[in-house]
Amino acid sequence: MTTSPLDRAADSFAAELARHRTGRGLSKKQLATLMGFDPSYVSHVEGRRHRPTEDFARRAEAVLEASGAIWQRFREYDDLRHARGDRAHREPPAPGQWLPPGTGLIVEREQATLTYLDDTYRCVIRRELYNAGTEPVTRYLVRVAVDRYPSDPGRSNRHHREHPLTFAELQLRAHRLDGDEREAMHWRAKHDRDAFKEIWLLFENADRRFPLYPGDRATIEYAYHVGADKWGPWFQRAVRVPTRHLAVRLDLPASLDPQVWGAETSLSAEEGPLRTPVARRDEGDRMIFDWATDEPPLNARYRMQWRFRARPEADADESGRVRPSDRMRGLGILQRGADLLRQPAQPFDLPREEQTARDVVDRLAAALLRLDELHPFSKGVGIAAPQIGIGRAAALVRPPDRSVEPVVLFNPRVVDASPDADEQYEGCLSFFDHRGLVPRPLRIDVEHAHLDGGRIITSFEYGMARLVAHEIDHLEGRLYVDRMTPGMPLVPVEEYGYSGQPWRY
Numbered sequence: 336m337t338t339s340p341l342d343r344a345a346d347s348f349a350a351e352l353a354r355h356r357t358g359r360g361l362s363k364k365q366l367a368t369l370m371g372f373d374p375s376y377v378s379h380v381e382g383r384r385h386r387p388t389e390d391f392a393r394r395a396e397a398v399l400e401a402s403g404a405i406w407q408r409f410r411e412y413d414d415l416r417h418a419r420g421d422r423a424h425r426e427p428p429a430p431g432q433w434l435p436p437g438t439g440l441i442v443e444r445e446q447a448t449l450t451y452l453d454d455t456y457r458c459v460i461r462r463e464l465y466n467a468g469t470e471p472v473t474r475y476l477v478r479v480a481v482d483r484y485p486s487d488p489g490r491s492n493r494h495h496r497e498h499p500l501t502f503a504e505l506q507l508r509a510h511r512l513d514g515d516e517r518e519a520m521h522w523r524a525k526h527d528r529d530a531f532k533e534i535w536l537l538f539e540n541a542d543r544r545f546p547l548y549p550g551d552r553a554t555i556e557y558a559y560h561v562g563a564d565k566w567g568p569w570f571q572r573a574v575r576v577p578t579r580h581l582a583v584r585l586d587l588p589a590s591l592d593p594q595v596w597g598a599e600t601s602l603s604a605e606e607g608p609l610r611t612p613v614a615r616r617d618e619g620d621r622m623i624f625d626w627a628t629d630e631p632p633l634n635a636r637y638r639m640q641w642r643f644r645a646r647p648e649a650d651a652d653e654s655g656r657v658r659p660s661d662r663m664r665g666l667g668i669l670q671r672g673a674d675l676l677r678q679p680a681q682p683f684d685l686p687r688e689e690q691t692a693r694d695v696v697d698r699l700a701a702a703l704l705r706l707d708e709l710h711p712f713s714k715g716v717g718i719a720a721p722q723i724g725i726g727r728a729a730a731l732v733r734p735p736d737r738s739v740e741p742v743v744l745f746n747p748r749v750v751d752a753s754p755d756a757d758e759q760y761e762g763c764l765s766f767f768d769h770r771g772l773v774p775r776p777l778r779i780d781v782e783h784a785h786l787d788g789g790r791i792i793t794s795f796e797y798g799m800a801r802l803v804a805h806e807i808d809h810l811e812g813r814l815y816v817d818r819m820t821p822g823m824p825l826v827p828v829e830e831y832g833y834s835g836q837p838w839r840y
Contacts, residue, residue, distance in 0.1 A: 607724025608667030
């Protein structure tokens with residue numbers, strides 16, 4: 336049974352409430368007393384038997400001092416509730432209403448810029464802060480993390496044990512900005528580990544203290560350096576306090592022919608590609624890549640990744656080879672083991688969900704464009720929505736002839752198949768390190784939906800029948816290994832000798 340977005344939002348609120356309550360060591364009865372509610376009501380909200388109210392969410396946020404997390408989960412739920420028409424009229428939000436009660440520091444705007452020059456990465460973070468709390472803010476916590484080989488944790492851990500990140504090489508500098516004036520900020524280490532640092536930026540220096548008082552705003556900027564021997568091809572931003580706007584920029588050498596993509600995840604969503612594309616522009620001998628989002632959810636993580644096509648060895652492992660699955664994962668393709676790949680996709684209610692269906696197809700088409708830069712797909716290629724983290728029943732299938740438009744499938748199901756079948760090797764974007772010999776019928780008849788809600792039956796033969804059947808399996812929670820003859824071995828892709836060749840019929 337599938338759950339609606341509204342149900343999932345209510346579940347996320349209940350989970351956030353329970354997480355902060357237990358983190359504070361409070362029982363449901365103790366929390367209810369502090370909030371002025373009946374204990375049974377708190378129990379019912381956490382148990383998903385009652386939906387949260389605005390008053391409940393405000394009191395829970397204030398009592399548990401959740402830095403806006405509980406309040407934001409309520410706003411996500413409330414927005415969906417109003418979209419469903421659960422209340423006829425919604426009053427427009429008052430200025431600052433998005434701020435939860437009891438919130439301390441918030442980020443009104445963050446601009447993070449990473450520049451690669453002379454084998455060194457220079458990171459500059461600028462944040463516009465607002466103190467929405469009731470106490471002066473005297474320090475701000477920042478984190479610096481490196482990961483030389485993000486697709487190989489064991490190798491990365493060994494590397495950083497032997498070559499730890501040091502404060503000396505960071506050359507950390509921090510300032511509070513006020514117009515054209517720059518006030519230096521002292522800093523103090525909180526945690527010092529091989530590949531991870533936590534640092535308090537202090538609203539003070541040798542000359543004076545300058546706290547950020549309630550109701551005041553300030554812009555801070557800090558910068559540090561890390562050599563390419565310790566920094567892998569990724570740059571991640573994590574949303575730890577309420578944030579209005581987040582922008583990321585990569586400044587890379589054009590001579591290295593960089594290719595950039597991104598992925599995002601949160602507490603309530605599997606990792607998937609960025610919801611909006613990364614914009615690129617050329618500036619002389621540099622390539623600039625920009626991406627931004629408004630009001631990102633708390634605990635969301637946005638990761639920009641890249642490879643230098645003019646220097647492919649930079650991405651290689653110890654054997655000089657990049658695992659194909661890692662390249663796919665880097666493009667936002669879920670890999671075998673992800674829960675979503677084993678769940679039946681939710682059908683579209685067409686034509687009511689026409690726009691949602693169009694949006695999903697647009698994201699699938701964008702993923703195909705990114706894939707074309709990595710692999711020729713001479714046999715044709717298909718991609719299903721669950722593979723990019725969307726649990727909806729949509730897929731694109733492109734035949735070997737690239738001049739032919741991809742087939743778009745909504746809510747497809749096989750209604751007939753020929754008795755004649757054959758076995759051919761298949762690959763899968765979500766299991767790309769291997770190939771497997773899979774039996775398939777030579778013809779299938781597929782019933783699928785149009786955007787206007789009408790149904791049609793289309794017949795596919797030979798290679799297209801195999802491609803379409805493979806994608807329908809994805810929408811039903813299957814992988815091609817489920818179709819293989821028992822005992823039939825998988826073939827590592829480096830031993831597979833038929834890449835670049837069409838299927839044989």
